[in-house]
Amino acid sequence: MSLADDLYRETILDHYHNPRNRGEIEDASAKVEGVNPLCGDELTLYIQLDGDTVKDVKITAKGCSINTASGSMMSEAVVGQSIADVKKTVDAFKSMMMSKSGDVSLPEEMEELEALQGVRKYPVRIKCALLPWNTLLEGIITAQEEQKVKEVK
């Protein structure tokens, strides 16, 4: 891993310096917090559902470059997807990050995320990369529950 290739390759640094979908959603379907106490990463994720579709995602984060970039790329990948597709995307990303046997190729629309493979060697940092994704899953569950409550009302 070196400056020239993996971890800090252009993609990551780009997302780190200019994180997409940064901010808050006033009227979010759900707002959830993710923390990684071991390295101090913290993020707040806002999610807006429209029926079964993820209409919008916004993130405010305080963390390392991996955490920030991973969140930024995630938001780009999932906005507009159906919940079923989001789950597939998360699964694909997670199995790439946990793979012990060399590099993994992702579907074309997720290609950018391959840039994060470089951190696989660093167990500490895998967690940084996964944090936004795990928080997203939590957010979806919370948002769905909220929706149900509203429907009942």
Next chain:
Amino acid sequence: MSLADDLYRETILDHYHNPRNRGEIEDASAKVEGVNPLCGDELTLYIQLDGDTVKDVKITAKGCSINTASGSMMSEAVVGQSIADVKKTVDAFKSMMMSKSGDVSLPEEMEELEALQGVRKYPVRIKCALLPWNTLLEGIITAQEEQKVKEVK
């Protein structure tokens, strides 16, 4: 350490096979027990005082060759000595056994005991060699207390 010289040299084996002062004293000034739970050595020591003189010592023991031989030699060394001299003898023997800096010479009348120096290398067995001597010290204290009690009466 080998058969030919130290540990099992003739002296020790002689005392092991023919322990001196084996047995009991009917009317002993004191009877004390010594145990070394770590190796299972057990002995009962009978001591007969005559004023300040150790008139007789008898031992029944169940233990290893070192323990048996050490007790046998001890009994030979101390019978007839004054309590003050016995204490000197015990001190001389103990410091020989604990010496870390090579062999130690004992006074002529104790020379035989030098045979036990070979076990110094084996911490486990130093305890076997010392057991009769520590038990003797205990016996003297007990016997002296007994005497005092009798005097008071």
Next chain:
Amino acid sequence: MFDIKAVRKDFPVLDRQVNGKKLVYLDSAATSQKPLSVIKSLTDYYENYNANIHRGIHTLSEEATEAFEVTREKLRQFIDAAEVHEIIFTKNATEAINLVAQTYGRQNVLPGDEIVITPMEHHSNFVPWQQLALEREAKLVFLPLTEEGEIDLVAAEKLITKKTRIVAVTQMSNVLGTINPINELAKLAHNVGAVILVDGAQGVPHLQTSVRELDCDFLAFSMHKLLGPTGVGVLWGRESLLNAMPPYMTGGDMINSVSREKTTWNELPWKFEAGTPNIADVIASAAAIDYLNALGMDAVRAHEIELVEYAIKGLKGLGDAQIYGPHDATKRGGVISFNFKDVHPHDVGQILNDAGIAIRAGHHCCQPLMRDLKVMGTARASFYIYNTKEEVDILLEALKEADKVLGHVACR
């Protein structure tokens, strides 16, 4: 079977001379010798990638962490555990057992409850339970042994009852050699809702061990008896049990988050691994497992049965040797305890040492068993993969020689 000459070449210490004689090492039950590959693994670690693990993001730390976790996975496979995070590193088998007694035990044993053990337990699988019983006002129940030192299963069925919380039993006795019927005892324990802890200190190095086949709940053993370095113990436990247990030691690495008021624990296995672990020796333990796997545990066992059979026959030929434990070599491990009438085992040990033979003599950390056997101790020869029939012959010859010295031993 394996090529014993090649095996012996892998163990540098076997070239050692003792008292002018070639070393005959018959004390592997105390600790085994180590193959070159284990020693080299240590050197390699210290010369090339020594670093603290888990928390580092530099290359050395990452390499050390990975190698460390490789051992955990190898151990999982070696004992056929379901999950790699069920493998916890301790400093020795003794700590592993204390850990369970002090966490699971304290949590689950109440006044009036019973802890079932056997009279053949090593102090390490005895005193922790005795002390727990005293602390908890629980009762320590002993399973009786048969004449040949085997657990009486008929009696066990009666003694393992609804009151039983924990059954703690050795997989193989370090004195008698007895291999215990763990699977049957596990059934009895589980039938009454108790858990069973297996002391595998002697068993795991010598017997193909599957925690799933044994169906036990905890397994404790030490790498130093298993070709590995000193300073590494292993506790395996069922995930659900480990998760419900409080931590044993607290400190670095075993936490999730710490504030002034409150601490939350890390996940398994780290919850039970406080402080810097024995990194080098855990890593080198992988080489030990590899070595045994390459030989095959079946072959290891077959080799031992052959030696034990041969040695027992030889010892019987010496006349008045008393041999403890089962006489059938297939029912016992590579440990033979014996005594000669009226001779203290320490004297036997010392005389054998003059001939370059290393055996152990004494109570073998089994004082309760010694009491039952009505002896001060025993002489014990124990075998492992590098021992040969020729070495057994040297032992038997030396025992005959000893007769001339102590005048009591053998063949009179």
Next chain:
Amino acid sequence: MFDIKAVRKDFPVLDRQVNGKKLVYLDSAATSQKPLSVIKSLTDYYENYNANIHRGIHTLSEEATEAFEVTREKLRQFIDAAEVHEIIFTKNATEAINLVAQTYGRQNVLPGDEIVITPMEHHSNFVPWQQLALEREAKLVFLPLTEEGEIDLVAAEKLITKKTRIVAVTQMSNVLGTINPINELAKLAHNVGAVILVDGAQGVPHLQTSVRELDCDFLAFSMHKLLGPTGVGVLWGRESLLNAMPPYMTGGDMINSVSREKTTWNELPWKFEAGTPNIADVIASAAAIDYLNALGMDAVRAHEIELVEYAIKGLKGLGDAQIYGPHDATKRGGVISFNFKDVHPHDVGQILNDAGIAIRAGHHCCQPLMRDLKVMGTARASFYIYNTKEEVDILLEALKEADKVLGHVACR
């Protein structure tokens, strides 16, 4: 002073290349590198006299026992303890502290009592006391720190009271570098009848340490931070205190006699050393002590002050680096924690690693301190006898380079 070129030759790992660059190891506070003499001592043990200790009467066991006890005596001298049996071997500093908390602590801390610690403690000297306080319904009292991260002794005098049972404090902070006034704190503790435990994990490797001069009651440290192998911790305690404490773990070797009903404990130090100890690594630890003694602890300290002074000056030159702890090099050990505004220390660590530089980044097992400092973590460079000014230059250069990558670091 010593010949640093000669010293570096004794540490094989320093020839290591990382990412095509020569390794610059600045993580000795996590674990130190080991000299050849330590590595050779391990090899020598395993190749020539590997055996279990204490109970053996064969030559290998006798040799191993003797070498093992030699280390104990060397350690006694190294920390200037009165008695050799006050030295107890554990697996790491963490176990040593847990031992005291679980035995002395449980015995002496009652509801309403107070345990005094500092906010700069490592989790290993924090969580055990926090948990003891929770268990005992005692109160955990924090000594406040000054701006520069030193203990406020005026406040300490007020906070250490008749209610205090134990003061637990680090000799040197692994984050701030602060060297604490142990002697003064010991006086305060003893004045109110409390005992003081010193976490010497960082202090003992770097500062000439005399438990008699410090006048402390317990001292805990780890050999792996002191040129020694992983897997060896040391607890020193006053004989009278250790004698009054119950054992921590029970099992083999720590007993005097065991019957079915009752167990009596062995004498010090063995009462606290249950099971087979880490024989090889304890033996090899003697070589580590010898190495430091040959250099002289005064020279070790002088070398570190020089490096720290140089590094702090250099870091200050980088502009917006925030440096934690005392800025006066004579008041601190060879550990420097720093941060650049808005940059996560993990990123700094990773980028330095690209340049072959090993530092640590994160909370350093000091989460409470991180909260107080209001940071997620720090980057930490730590030095030992083999580090040079040239290496500090490489570090500073790489930190400047990092700017180009993260665009936030330094010199803008």
